[in-house]
Amino acid sequence: MLKVDHLSVAYGGLTALSDICLEVRAGELVSVVGPNGAGKSTLFKAISGVVRAGSGSVTFEGEDILQTRPFQRAHAGIAHVPEGRHVFPAMSVQENLEMGAYALADARKREELFERIFALFPILAERRRQYAGTLSGGEQQMLAIGRGLASAPKLMMFDEPSMGLAPAVADTIFERIAQLHKEDGMTILLVEQRVAEAMENCDRGYVLQTGRIVMSGTYEELSSDDNVRRAYLGM
């Protein structure tokens, strides 16, 4: 579904990503793990077009999306749930979700999706009329996920969904993401610092270090690797 081929990104002379190759097949949950500053968010931003790619290609369902304008990528079926949530603070929860559904023309489908979102996160239904800026961090993360889901995406990209959240809240978020994958069959690309949780549910994973992919494989392969175990899993 998504294929990143030899992608390189540089910011003002500094190489942030070099020669990244990565693939997400339909129905998979793929995790990208790695330390701070490894280039995980840059990878997502390059896919979404906020950061300009230097070389390489990104194909989504056979189409080279680097040739399309950034806002069109949501219309193509990619939902990017950004790091730090980025909800619209002075808009209500309902309005945030409507913005999530901006790329979705079908009104009936939208109502269906809103119901699904409120079933996953009942708190959002309760807070429908409230300004998103007044929500707690965990609620904002739920809203950001709901907002991503509202466009009926083919692929959802989650950037550090647990960042800044209390462990119990982060666990809920991970559960919901796993639920989306299992119950809704959602294709997911997940970037996360909490490696154990990120790998637990994934079909395959990539380890990103200083802008390069140093390892990839299934959960079993990665978690049996001594380096990964020592560096990331604390085993």
Added chain:
Amino acid sequence: MGPTVEHLLQTLSTGILVGCLYGLLCVGLAFIFGIMRVINFAQGDFMMLGMYIAVGVTLSFLGFLGASAPFVAALIAGIVMFLLGYLLHLLLISRTTGMRMSTELDSHQSQLILTLGVALFLQNGMLFLVGSAPLAQISSLSYSAWQIPLLYDDVSAVFINKARFLDALAAVLISVCLFALMRYTRMGKSLRAAAEDPEAALYMGIDVDKAHRIAFGLGAAIAGIAGGLIVLYYPAQPYVGLDFIIIMYAGVVLGGMGSVEGAFWGGMTIGLVQQLATLVIPLQLQNAAIFVVFVLILLVRPNGLFGRSVERA
């Protein structure tokens, strides 16, 4: 001796009518400065252009409409200014906004210089084209008034100038339409989203560049319409924008950045203060009174009348 009741009511009614026009002007700037956070020094000159366009089209081909011609002309001025604002943003302003600039301060500095240049260009361009003689919209409405008798005696009455009243009515109607546009329509919401968080708006599939252009065009259009209305009682000359630009910024800040409704009430407050001040202090000081009240209100409500802090502490 203090002002009489008659005098007070006359001043109050003028204040409200002027306040509606200031409100509309502030709503226009709110789109550009309050919502999109673009500093636009040329906003007063957009109004000035609106004044000239309105007078120009009335004189050249709206004569057959009679008394309603100035209002149709104001709408035409709005449409022309929308296109002009849209193009100006596309060609120039967009180079100083958005994710190209590293910080908001960076973009504000370049917007300041750029729009100051546009303002000078428009002022001097109009001086070159039409000269400096003041030009007013000639309409019988400007010279006629409704006399509203006050019931407590037989002689007292308040005069409502017809042009000012119809101007105010038009200003309120247009403002209400804009509030509804921003609050309830998909386009209005997408403009707010693009302004609040351009990066996230992009992830939603909103064409953020276009949203900014539309907001800038709308802001210019509203200034144009307001100019077309104001020229019914305030003559146009190439530097007329300078009389109004400060009022617009004060109104937007007073109402609360980011709030279109707030900007309207900010403008209204300024109109009222400006007129009511003449009751107690010399006429020349009426603009000083505006800023005394401005500072006092911001001391009590730093976010403005309608500003709110929605971030969690």
